[in-house]
Amino acid sequence: MVGVSGAAAPARPVEIDFAGVEKRFPTPEGVVHAVAKTDIQVRQQEFVVLLGPSGCGKTTILRMIAGLLQPSSGTIAVAGRDLWQGSRRDSQALAELGIVFQDANLFPWYSIERNVAMPLELRGVSHRERMERARALCDLVGIKGFEKRWPRELSGGMRQRAAIARALSYDPEILLMDEPFGALDAMTRDTMNLEIQRLWMIQKSTIVFVTHSIAEAVFLADRIILLSPRPGRIRSVTEVTFPRPRDMVVQTQPEFQDIVRHLRGELEDME
Amino acid sequence: MNFLRRRRAWITTPLLLAIFIYFWDLYCRLSGIHPFIVPRPGAVLDQYLTMVQTRALWEHSWITVFETSVGFFFACVIGIGGGAILGKVRWLEEAMRPFVIATQVIPKIALVSLFILWFGFGPEPKILVSTVLAFFPILTNTLLGVKSVDLGHKDVMKSLNATRWQTWRMLELPSAMPAIIAGLEVGVVLAYIGAIVGEFAGGTKGLGYLTLEYQNGFNAPGLFGVLIQLTVIGFALYLLILGLRRSLIPWHESVLVERPAVPA
Ligand SMILES: Nc1ncnc2c1ncn2[C@@H]1O[C@H](COP(=O)(O)OP(=O)(O)OP(=O)(O)O)[C@@H](O)[C@H]1O
Ligand SMILES: [Mg+2]
Numbered sequence: 001m002v003g004v005s006g007a008a009a010p011a012r013p014v015e016i017d018f019a020g021v022e023k024r025f026p027t028p029e030g031v032v033h034a035v036a037k038t039d040i041q042v043r044q045q046e047f048v049v050l051l052g053p054s055g056c057g058k059t060t061i062l063r064m065i066a067g068l069l070q071p072s073s074g075t076i077a078v079a080g081r082d083l084w085q086g087s088r089r090d091s092q093a094l095a096e097l098g099i100v101f102q103d104a105n106l107f108p109w110y111s112i113e114r115n116v117a118m119p120l121e122l123r124g125v126s127h128r129e130r131m132e133r134a135r136a137l138c139d140l141v142g143i144k145g146f147e148k149r150w151p152r153e154l155s156g157g158m159r160q161r162a163a164i165a166r167a168l169s170y171d172p173e174i175l176l177m178d179e180p181f182g183a184l185d186a187m188t189r190d191t192m193n194l195e196i197q198r199l200w201m202i203q204k205s206t207i208v209f210v211t212h213s214i215a216e217a218v219f220l221a222d223r224i225i226l227l228s229p230r231p232g233r234i235r236s237v238t239e240v241t242f243p244r245p246r247d248m249v250v251q252t253q254p255e256f257q258d259i260v261r262h263l264r265g266e267l268e269d270m271e
Numbered sequence: 272m273n274f275l276r277r278r279r280a281w282i283t284t285p286l287l288l289a290i291f292i293y294f295w296d297l298y299c300r301l302s303g304i305h306p307f308i309v310p311r312p313g314a315v316l317d318q319y320l321t322m323v324q325t326r327a328l329w330e331h332s333w334i335t336v337f338e339t340s341v342g343f344f345f346a347c348v349i350g351i352g353g354g355a356i357l358g359k360v361r362w363l364e365e366a367m368r369p370f371v372i373a374t375q376v377i378p379k380i381a382l383v384s385l386f387i388l389w390f391g392f393g394p395e396p397k398i399l400v401s402t403v404l405a406f407f408p409i410l411t412n413t414l415l416g417v418k419s420v421d422l423g424h425k426d427v428m429k430s431l432n433a434t435r436w437q438t439w440r441m442l443e444l445p446s447a448m449p450a451i452i453a454g455l456e457v458g459v460v461l462a463y464i465g466a467i468v469g470e471f472a473g474g475t476k477g478l479g480y481l482t483l484e485y486q487n488g489f490n491a492p493g494l495f496g497v498l499i500q501l502t503v504i505g506f507a508l509y510l511l512i513l514g515l516r517r518s519l520i521p522w523h524e525s526v527l528v529e530r531p532a533v534p535a
Contacts, residue, residue, distance in 0.1 A: 066430050091432050099430045105423040109445040109522045118441070119431050150522045 015174060015206045016042040016065060021074030023060050033231035034060045037074065040225065040234070042206055044173075049221035050210045051263065053270060057232025058210040062178050065208060066099050079173055098167030098205075100177045104159035106151040106166075113138065113147040116165045123170065137165040140202075142195065157181075157188040161195070168199070174206045182212070190248055193219055197245055214263050218256060219246060226263060228270050236266060310492045318492035319499050327481075332500060334477040335466055338394050339508065342401025343462035350406040350458065351451060354413025358447075364414070375407050379465070383472040397469030397477065404465035405458040412454030416447025449523050452516050459508050467501070478504075 018040040025032040035057040042048050050058045063069040064076060067089045076083045081093040106115045114121075116137050117130040125133075138147050141161040143154070151159055160180055167175060177196075181189045193216060200207055211217050217224050221240050228235040238259060242250050250256055292312045298304070299311045306314065322328045357364040379400060386396030420443055428438045470479025478501055485493040517526055 068426055068429055089432070094430070094432045097430065099426075101423055101426065103423050105421075105427050107424060107427075107442065107445070109448070109520070121441075122431050122433050122437055152522070152524070 012044040012046070014041050015044045015046070015079060016040070016208065017075075017077040018042075018061070018065065019075050019077070021061075021064060021071045021076060023057070023064065023069065024072045035064075036231040036233040038232070038234060042208060044206055045204050047200060047207045047209065047220060047222045049217040049224045050208065050227060051212075051214065051217045051224050052227030052232070052235075053229055053267060054212070056227040056229035058227060059178055060232065061227075062099075062176050062208065062210055066097055066176050067094050095170070096173045098170070098172035098175045100160070100163050100167050100175065100180045102179045102182050104151070104156075104163040106159055106162055108151050110151075111147065112143065112149050112151060112154065112162050115151065116147075116162055116169055118166060119170045133169060134165075137169055138162070140168070140199070141165045157184050157192060160184065160192065164196075164199070168203065171203075172205065174208070175200075175203075177207065177209045179210050179212065181216075189213075189216070194248070196220065201245060214260050214267070215251060218259050218263070219248075219251060224263070226266055235270070238263065307489060307491050310495060314492050315495040315499070319496040322493070322496045322500070328496075328500060331476060331478050331481045332504060334394065335463075335470065335479065336504060338397040338466040338469065338477065339401055339459075339463045341394075342398045342465055343405055343459055345398070345402040346405035346409055346458055346462055347455065349402070350409025350454060351413050353406075354410040354451075354454075355417055355444075355447075357410075358414045358417030371407070371410065374403060379404055380468065380472070383469055386469070387473045392474040394476075396472075397466045397474070400469040401462045401465030404468075405462035408457040408461065409451070409454040412450045412457075413447060416450030417443055419450075420446045445520075448520050449525070452512070452520060455515065456509070456512050459512050460505070463505055463508055 018038065020037050020039060021035065022037045023033075023035040025034055038061070040048075040061070050061060052058055060069065064071050065078070065083075067083050070084060070087065078093040079096045081090050083090055083093050106112070107118070110118065113131060113134040117125075117134040120130045120133060135144075135147060138144050141164050143158050143161050143165070146154060146158065146162075151162070154162065160183075164180070181192045184192065196207075196209075197220065209217075209220060211220075218240055221238075224238040224240060226235045226238065227233065240259060242253075242256070295309075296312050299306070299309055310318075357367060382403060383396060383400055386399045390396045390399070424442055424446065425438075428442050433441070466477065467479035467482075470477035471483060474480055478497055482494065482497050485491075485497060516523075520526060
């Protein structure tokens with residue numbers, strides 16, 4: 001829509017194919033229609049942001065991509081493999097997914113380095129190799145020197161960095177992030193957003209990022225999928241084409257403000 | 272200074288003890304109560320110091336500690352094993368609940384008679400009472416711990432495609448550990464009480480038996496001496512579990528010590 005001109009990059013292959021997916025939760029009070037029939041395609045190395053008001057099904061969509069929830073109907077393919085084979089999850093498709101939750105969800109009984117390397121431990125990687133990788137990752141996400149600490153000895157932002165390091169540890173092609181910085185103050189959040197952009201450009205991964213914040217969405221995204229609630233469905237899709245790497249100053253540009261205003265208008269229309 | 276602040280209890284505890292002993296002594300002197308009923312602290316200490324030099328006291332102590340330890344060991348096996356299984360298998364928990372509660376509402380003293388009938392006057396009935404008394408808090412705590420695993424943590428294991436065994440070893444067990452240890456802390460005290468109650472009921476060994484003997488001989492200072500010995504052993508058992516807490520869950524709030532500020 002709005003953005004900086006430039007030759008369109010050749011379309012990359014589709015990494016996440018979310019085809020005709022619907023989710024209903026049976027509850028004692030009746031069926032909750034959380035997500036209506038939805039199609040979302042995310043291409044390789046794309047940064048897609050899911051934006052929408054509370055209860056519009058962002059988390060539900062992300063959990064379905066992550067294989068933590070089975071859709072009521074429709075199919076989900078990750079890296080060309082069907083995520084669900086009947087009621088079993090395809091472990092090879094799962095191996096390409098890394099998730100960062102709203103809470104860091106670190107295990108308090110493991111040191112930071114053991115938490116970061118936990119996915120590798122599950123995969124049977126040797127101790128030495130794991131610890132080397134953990135150290136490199138802690139360095140990468142900016143928590144060097146805290147490898148031996150307990151999670152509770154770190155600040156919220158640092159714990160979230162450790163959670164990101166854990167998700168990166170096995171080099172997944174796809175990173176799913178559910179409001180990872182929702183609990184952080186505005187300044188830390190800006191820093192973390194810059195970090196995410198940097199990591200994404202280094203790792204060349206595909207990211208699906210959930211947020212409430214319009215500014216965060218516009219700053220990070222290649223494409224913003226705006227969802228509306230009851231039941232959750234796609235309201236609009238906005239391409240954001242500011243050149244990378246973006247810095248915080250981009251937020252003061254009139255084009256940036258235009259997109260923010262436009263999205264805010266659409267969000268207000270929903271209420 | 273800092274050291275003193277952190278070790279405040281090292282000063283307050285002896286102080287309170289001294290005050291207590293002072294008033295005890297004062298009471299004995301002023302009330303003129305017969306020393307057969309309440310002996311003076313000095314007499315009790317003398318008696319205790321004499322007793323610790325006898326072999327008999329240590330033989331009785333050893334028996335009690337032995338019964339408590341074995342009883343506690345079985346209680347741990349039943350409590351932790353049973354709690355873990357019941358915590359994972361819902362229908363089994365519901366089926367077993369009335370029976371588990373039944374073992375707790377029976378006055379244990381009634382069981383002692385039965386156990387003595389079955390096993391005679393050796394250590395076995397005491398161990399059994401000790402186990403029956405101690406396993407319950409361990410089991411309920413383990414059960415609670417296993418059932419209250421954080422959903423977010425479960426999501427992590429699920430998203431990483433962890434096996435059931437990996438999830439048990441890396442998530443469920445460590446997550447339940449603080450609750451299990453809280454159960455052990457209560458359990459070890461109950462195991463101790465169980466052994467002593469068992470000794471009261473029959474046999475010729477153990478500190479419980481010794482208490483009875485002194486009671487029958489109207490030996491008040493001796494009785495107080497045994498009481499001191501019982502307290503000392505009780506403390507030792509409790510400290511043992513406390514040490515367990517520090518070594519098994521060093522990450523937990525109840526253990527974590529402040530560390531110097533974060534490195535640059
Ligand atoms: N396990 C569940 N059982 C029943 N209903 C559910 C369940 N999970 C989600 N829902 C419902 O589905 C809808 C979408 O929930 P979801 O958590 O995906 O929203 P969200 O967009 O992530 O909201 P937020 O921004 O507040 O996190 C809500 O109406 C919610 O009540
Ligand atoms: Mg959500």
